[in-house]
Amino acid sequence: MKIVRAKEFQADRAWGALDIANMDGTTVRLHWTDQPYRWHVNDGQEVFAVLDGAVEMRWRVEGVERSTVLETGDVFFADEGCEHVAHPRGAARVLVVEKEGSV
Structure with missing residues (x-):
């Protein structure tokens, strides 16, 4: 059993992570x-x-860049092969679920 208080988590570097499962x-x-x-x-x-926070998510479809701002509670799904990049607006905490060892 594990409880994680996301708003209290801060890494020592950008994109630092806490392994949950x-x-x-x-x-x-x-x-x-x-x-x-x-x-x-x-x-x-x-x-x-x-x-927690807000993140501008950018992705490319057939070479055309698109973007949207994800607010607290929003979820982005990247299917296999989706090129993307996350740009936080200030500090942000994000939960990422992906294949072990993925980029």
Whole structure:
């Protein structure tokens, strides 16, 4: 049993993570960040849920960049092959569910 108080978590670096669970090769991690990540494509599907703060999520479809602002409580699903990057607006805490070892 584990209880995580997301609003209290702060990493020592951008995108630092607290490992919450590994369920048969699928990881659940809480990330804290105040800096953008980098454009990437995951090794599988990814669920990205904003637990605190706001994040501008950018993704490319057939070379065309799109974006939306995710607020607390919003969830972004990146299917396999979806190129994307997260840009927090200030400090943010996000829950990421993805294949173990994914980018």
